[in-house]
Amino acid sequence: MARIGDFASAAAPIGPDTPGAEVFDRFQSEPDTLILAVVDGDGRPVGLIERNVFILKMAAEFGRALYAKRPAAAFMDASPRILDADADAETLFQSVDDASLGGLLNGFVVTSGGLYVGVGAGVHVLQAGSAIHRRRADAMSALARDLARAEAEARASSRAKSEFLAVMSHEIRTPLNGVLGVAALMERELTQEDMRPYARTILDSGQSLLRLLTDALDMSRAEAGLMTFETAPVQLSAVAADLRALWSPRAQEKNLDLRVTCDTDGHDWVAADEMRLKQLFNNLIGNALKFTRAGEVSVHIASAEVDGAIAITATVDDSGPGVPSDAAGTIFDPFNTGHAGREGAGAGLGLAICRQIVELMQGGIGVDRSPQGGARFRFTLSLPGATREMRAAALEMAEPTAHATLHVLVVDDNATNRFVAAKVLELFGCSSEAVEDGREAVARVQTGRFDLVLMDIKMPVMDGVQATRLIRATPGPAADIPILALTANADPRDEAEYLAAGMNGVAQKPIQPDALLNAIRLVMGAADQRTPVDKAA
Structure with missing residues (x-):
């Protein structure tokens, strides 16, 4: 008899309090681990985390900021399918319907006497099915070989896709912000008309690359059921x-x-x-x-x-x-x-x-x-x-208020992003200062006078969300300073998180002067400031 336990992976479980960063590190260091079980102090399963779904969450814009410090209990599947290690695999497969089989493919926890002994994923289900069919008929050997090959391809594809999305999301947008930001500044300030087509070519090509990146991430989110809609x-x-x-x-x-x-x-x-x-x-x-x-x-x-x-x-x-x-x-x-x-x-x-x-x-x-x-x-x-x-x-929110010169604190760990933001603010007649992380921003708003903070989200030392919460908790006028989030892809779920932390609005990267100016106007209008920003020439 083929037991369910024969096809389980004995991956070490994690606890409900394990931070998301440690979960991510486990998946990166264990490329063959597709499922992690979450167990309580007695070794009883309370949830599971599926590799591809979690990596996609982390690969989303500012996914690390949202999930790295959260405990596993906050993002695990709290109702996992639990199977007994001694159960007959063939009997199980004959009794499940399509919906139940789909649940097994998404991952399950294997127990013995109610205690954790292993986990199973889609590839483990395929392994079990392959073994059963090989034993039932020699004529199915060709199918078994195809299944084995599919298992390897699925595992390799899952790893490659997860790693590709993570790298692409976190690495491409930063230099692209510099390319598009500087090109937009060049196009605005060029006095030689014969040079404008060159700047326009850079902008068009950069926008095409940005659309390709966004399309790829949207397709992956849609396939994983992670595409969101904000009504x-x-x-x-x-x-x-x-x-x-x-x-x-x-x-x-x-x-x-x-x-x-x-x-x-x-x-x-x-x-x-x-x-x-x-x-x-x-x-x-x-x-x-x-x-x-x-x-x-x-x-x-x-x-x-x-x-x-x-x-x-x-x-x-x-x-x-x-x-x-x-x-x-x-x-x-x-x-x-x-x-x-x-x-x-x-x-x-x-x-x-x-x-x-x-x-x-x-x-x-x-x-x-x-x-x-x-x-x-x-x-x-x-x-x-x-x-x-x-x-x-x-209609009320759509009415941007015109504002005059502001003194702005730019918070971003990337030097190119700080340069682009400062130059764009100059176009608006604004002055600015810059710091490299959230901790410096918290200290700077208490010693300087600023009308607005442009806050990056993903930064070392302290991210933008945590810095915003600390600024809002600061005694004195600094607690009320308008804060505008800077993000490469404003996912509705991310935007809700930023607003809940105390930010006043969201501006997208790569920075586009007109869009940034409008976002500043909306934030300053909502904050009912008295001094305004001049229109960009």
């Missing part, structure tokens, strides 16, 4: 206006007509994630402009009330080459770089992410032929309407 009031006509302003210059560069129309029939406000909604449109419009050499790109947004909800229908039509009917079924697949009839399609992630977003919002997306002869991408969503109170609050 807030969204005005569809304002979204249409933003899209028109964003993409018109690109259309003009290619001598294309871009039309963005919005027909809301009195149903202009919905409750949705505006960032994800714009991400949908941006991917589809950017795709249409890329493949259209002549003619036009037409975007239409329509909404109507259906069964108490707001039904949205959006189309993006172009006059490009279109998508062959035999390729339409695969065009939304990840990493489709030309097999769907559109060669030169980049990394093939944009449309796949569109499908992920739409499906997670319980909608549908498809492709057809447009009236212009090119491609028509169409998606539908059913969203709740925004209440009158939600609309009023959104």
Whole structure:
């Protein structure tokens, strides 16, 4: 008889109080460990942590700041599947349904007499299934070899993906912030018109790299079930206006007509994630402009009330080459770089992410032929309407207050980021000082006079969240200083954490002057400051 215990891994367990940093170190130092069990002082299991899900959390922007110091009990699966080591593996597999098998693939804890003896992961389930099938029939030996090969590939893929995401998330964005920040400053200050195309090329290429990085992380989060949606009031006509302003210059560069129309029939406000909604449109419009050499790109947004909800229908039509009917079924697949009839399609992630977003919002997306002869991408969503109170609050927040010269404390451990931030603040007529970590920031705001703090999050010695909490607990006027978080990718979960710590707002990296200026205005307006920031020239 094949026992469940025969296929378990005897990885050393951890306690509920083990910090996230130690958990991360365990996974890094033990590349073959896919599951860690969490046990109490008596050796009884109370939870488990799955390698890939945890590494993705840590790889998210400022994931280390959020989870490194938290105890395992805060992020473990507190209801793990627990199996007896002496149970017959074949009987177990014959009795489980698809849902239960899916739970086993996500990891389980093995016990004997109620005490921990090991853990199992998807690869261990595959090992057990392989052994059972080999024993039941020699004819299944070929399948067993395939399963063994799949086990090795799955383990290698899991390790490679986790390590790649961690390195990419933590390392690429810092130099990219410097590249894009300095290029934006150069473009603003250049007096030689013939040099502007060079600065613009740097900006365009850097933005393309940033989109690729964001797409890769979004796809990984979506596949792991970690993509989040932040519901807030969204005005569809304002979204249409933003899209028109964003993409018109690109259309003009290619001598294309871009039309963005919005027909809301009195149903202009919905409750949705505006960032994800714009991400949908941006991917589809950017795709249409890329493949259209002549003619036009037409975007239409329509909404109507259906069964108490707001039904949205959006189309993006172009006059490009279109998508062959035999390729339409695969065009939304990840990493489709030309097999769907559109060669030169980049990394093939944009449309796949569109499908992920739409499906997670319980909608549908498809492709057809447009009236212009090119491609028509169409998606539908059913969203709740925004209440009158939600609309009023959104309109109030959307009114940035103009402010004059400020003295700003820049807190960032990266010298390039400090340089870029200081130069951008100079454009606004602001003065600034800089420190390298949160501990220095806490000390500096108590001895200096600052109107605003630009606070990086991930820093050595003391991170931005902890520094903010200490500043807010400081006696005296320093406790009320407005603090604006600087982050490379403002995930809604991260933003909620920063605001809960006492920060007043969030600005994205790589730093873009106009976006930073608007974020400063919003923060200073909310704080009701009296001295303002001059407009950037």
